[in-house]
């Protein structure tokens with residue numbers, strides 16, 4: 001069974017002291033990055049994040065300590081061999097300006113002496129994967145691309161030899177906020193498909209919360225102030241340093257990255273257009289507030305239905321009721337649910353899962369309750385720990 005252990009990265013008592021520097025850039029750091037996860041290194045300027053990345057792919061050597069990549073001692077491997085197992089993406093993509101997109105993306109396969117046709121096939125496949133049409137983009141030069149497109153090409157290049165490990169050093173730091181969101185979403189989509197071990201460096205707490213399966217919050221010398229899931233960091237910051245990093249707005253952040261799928265949804269009576277009006281009326285009258293949802297034969301939400309829609313009606317309910325408007329997906333964040341609730345006329349939104357099938361309903365009350373419970377659980381845990 002693959003539990004990710006063979007793709008993990010381990011830093012064991014790693015120290016890096018640059019020549020002539022009084023304090024080490026990385027000071028006795030021990031950290032395990034589990035295989036198949038996105039681990040975000042979050043820390044202020046100068047905390048040694050880039051140094052850690054460069055140590056992992058052996059662009060620089062540690063002063064002391066051990067680094068294990070995918071089960072092998074990185075220091076015992078030939079650096080070129082090691083870098084074949086590690087994709088590296090940096091800010092501004094680091095594309096070679098005098099090479100076309102195709103040449104940039106195909107660099108590593110070419111180095112590995114793949115034949116021309118295989119390289120070309122792989123380049124097109126990768127451009128597709130990062131959402132760029134190969135026919136449009138393969139012969140362009142980096143200067144003929146937007147910043148976001150350059151980043152996508154940078155990601156494609158890093159994925160070229162299908163490395164199990166990806167190091168991403170502020171890859172989206174230099175693009176506008178909207179492009180940045182798109183790039184983050186497409187990274188999450190890619191990761192769902194590829195399951196790489198990804199180390200991702202950022203200054204931005206929101207980016208860290210959105211992307212990280214775990215986040216390592218670093219202080220000077222890469223001291224690990226806290227290493228935990230986004231939820232744990234928000235609910236139980238380890239110390240004042242971490243608290244200051246999270247800043248205010250803890251509740252907004254909980255809404256921002258918690259998913260609708262993770263909270264208990266309200267269940268309301270369900271009906272089909274063929275159901276008998278009197279029977280449906282009886283079922284929905286019992287609820288508080290009294291309403292139900294009409295689903296089509298694929299369980300997709302169609303209409304909300306209230307007692308006043310059904311008074312005196314005989315036979316099937318047919319098209320009575322009010323359109324549900326667009327449902328939200330279970331994968332949406334609570335913040336997206338809140339935004340939808342504020343924008344629409346009624347106070348509830350249907351939630352759908354795969355193939356648009358109805359799963360439950362979200363209301364302002366659902367959101368309020370979910371946040372209260374998250375906070376209470378964390379308080380209880382802290383009390384139980386005696387901390």
Ligand SMILES: Nc1ncnc2c1ncn2[C@@H]1O[C@H](COP(=O)(O)OP(=O)(O)OP(=O)(O)O)[C@@H](O)[C@H]1O
Nearest residue numbers: 018019021025043044045046047048049050051052
């Ligand atoms: N080649 C070098 N020679 C000497 N000192 C260096 C070198 N590279 C980095 N440093 C120092 O090591 C420390 C950590 O630098 P590093 O670039 O790893 O930090 P960082 O967390 O990535 O910062 P930023 O977020 O600003 O990129 C800094 O104090 C920096 O000045």
